[in-house]
Amino acid sequence: AQTVTQSQPEMSVQEAETVTLSCTYDTSESDYYLFWYKQPPSRQMILVIRQEAYKQQNATENRFSVNFQKAAKSFSLKISDSQLGDAAMYFCAFSQGAQKLVFGQGTRLTINP
């Protein structure tokens, strides 16, 4: 069974600085998808970024980028120029084929002004 591990329950960063959230996963498949979701206090789950495992190029979305290391089964999220609105729970998730999303336990990110 696939598993997703986020080893940092909490992280904090100064506003305007850069922070990296870690995620590792376990799978025997070669074709899959990885995601980062943001959950602010409003509880809404918001897709931040998506990576296709067969693509070697790391995905980027504005200030958000990933470092995808397929051999190491690592998928970290880098947030540049952190803003107060980035404060949230961040979940790493894995999906293979037509099946479900498997989520990590989440990392709570605090932005210090």
Add this chain to the structure above:
Amino acid sequence: NAGVTQTPKFQVLKTGQSMTLQCAQDMNHEYMSWYRQDPGMGLRLIHYSVGAGITDQGEVPNGYNVSRSTTEDFPLRLLSAAPSQTSVYFCASRRGQGGGYTFGSGTRLTVV
């Protein structure tokens, strides 16, 4: 653009009562899922569907029932509520394989 609509947003049940959490999407998505979110445990899959008339169990299906008679709707039924079912429930949908799921705003359920 309604996206994924969940009702109700909040609900309190007594132990043993039954209820249905509603989920509807207007994006013509094939895949729909129900998750529950408990503190410190991320989101866990309850049931999912890959199309109308097709459903399957996820990680924590006990005590829940689903059906998918239309593409748009995917209701979740609690058969006999228990305090262990106190949680936040999310419905989500996506168009096909590899697409990011779109989530509803969640239902906070308390069973007393």
